[in-house]
């Protein structure tokens with residue numbers, strides 16, 4: 001009996017082991033068949049890969065380095081956040097074109113939330129769709145070719161004022177970066193709300209605080225559920241304080257626009273700005289809620305102001321830096337501009353900008369090497385999908401490293417060198433169809449401001465090239481110009497560009513309009 005029981009026990013244990021073995025094998029096999037995350041570096045408990053992205057390199061540089069080791073579709077676990085980094089044209093096409101709808105959402109990150117006055121809160125209220133409509137209409141109005149054409153006098157006046165200002169600094173050292181950033185802020189503010197920003201310092205401080213939140217990986221953003229960490233870091237409070245300073249300015253801007261809009265007394269033919277258009281849409285609604293709409297409009301203004309002014313300025317700044325570093329390219333660009341404007345006879349005039357073909361190549365090459373949004377703007381998957389055979393889970397933050405793709409030797413010969421002529425007779429454009437070159441992104445969330453940006457960049461650069469010859473101070477050689485990058489609201493020069501302007505004296509016509 002005892003023997004029989006032992007034999008039964010052995011048989012039972014054997015059966016159980018086989019059964020469990022099969023189960024374990026199945027479990028081990030299952031994920032590789034149905035749920036294969038992209039490869040990535042090994043993770044630590046709790047922080048995941050956070051320690052691997054810290055360090056002296058800028059985020060997009062470090063991500064390129066890691067992708068070199070783990071592949072163009074790479075998975076990182078940053079604290080609580082699942083993140084996928086895309087670093088090849090093929091994979092970018094999958095995200096931005098093939099699965100465009102799945103990746104057409106933005107994650108709820110600290111920077112966006114503060115800038116847009118709690119993006120998610122507004123979207124979740126009945127005002128969500130309404131705000132989106134406001135935003136879409138406002139931007140379409142502001143960014144339409146007709147609107148860009150009609151804002152030409154503002155651009156010409158602002159650029160003309162800059163040229164006169166620099167002329168007074170003939171032969172002395174000038175902080176050109178500062179002047180360029182102030183120029184684009186002036187143009188954008190006048191087109192958006194009719195006037196220059198009253199307190200530029202408050203706006204600039206806000207952009208400097210909020211900017212890194214958009215492009216960086218702040219620790220508290222990686223642990224969204226940890227309110228204690230948010231309190232300790234104090235970033236939200238600090239950025240919100242800066243935003244409150246802007247609030248007062250924005251409230252005044254809106255208040256200045258409201259009275260005439262309500263009684264329709266601005267008059268026929270008067271030029272509407274972005275705030276006018278947004279208020280116009282809001283006033284059509286019977287349930288007009290002043291406080292909610294004011295917040296929504298302020299969010300759109302701030303967002304657009306940052307998107308439009310910082311990006312264009314950094315492109316102008318980098319293009320000038322590269323030309324100063326490469327005098328042969330500078331001379332060729334100046335020869336073209338001076339030839340075209342000599343024919344024209346007027347000094348600050350947009351009408352013949354389209355003839356400056358070499359300048360267009362310079363801008364394209366600048367955008368390849370220095371895309372103002374090196375990681376575009378983050379996307380988030382709304383459902384599971386496959387990219388290059390890997391499974392991307394739902395709610396996974398997806399980052400496209402446009403900077404790395406634009407400098408990848410697989411697509412670009414002599415990838416790190418500034419060679420504008422590579423775009424001559426080349427069909428590659430920045431309109432979102434060539435995924436090896438996507439400084440404005442692609443798909444339905446692509447940047448809507450290309451025409452607006454180009455109008456500002458082309459006129460400013462053409463006039464800086466036409467009116468001045470440029471040299472470096474303190475006997476600095478052009479090849480030694482420091483080109484170190486930094487990234488806050490946009491990828492910009494770490495150190496401001498200091499140069500000596502010498503007015504170009506061939507034409508004695510008076511400046512200005």
Ligand code: HEM
Pocket residue numbers: 139143304307308309311312315371372373376377378439440441442443444445446447448449450452453
């Ligand atoms: C050189 C100048 C500029 C560059 C390189 C640039 C680049 C970008 C990039 C990379 C994105 C994200 C695209 C994506 O996720 O696929 C974006 C979005 C956006 N840009 Fe620009 N931008 C520039 C100028 C402007 C200007 C002048 C405006 C407005 C006047 C503007 C308004 C916007 C807006 C509103 C979005 C968000 C679009 C959305 O999420 O639906 N940008 N931009």
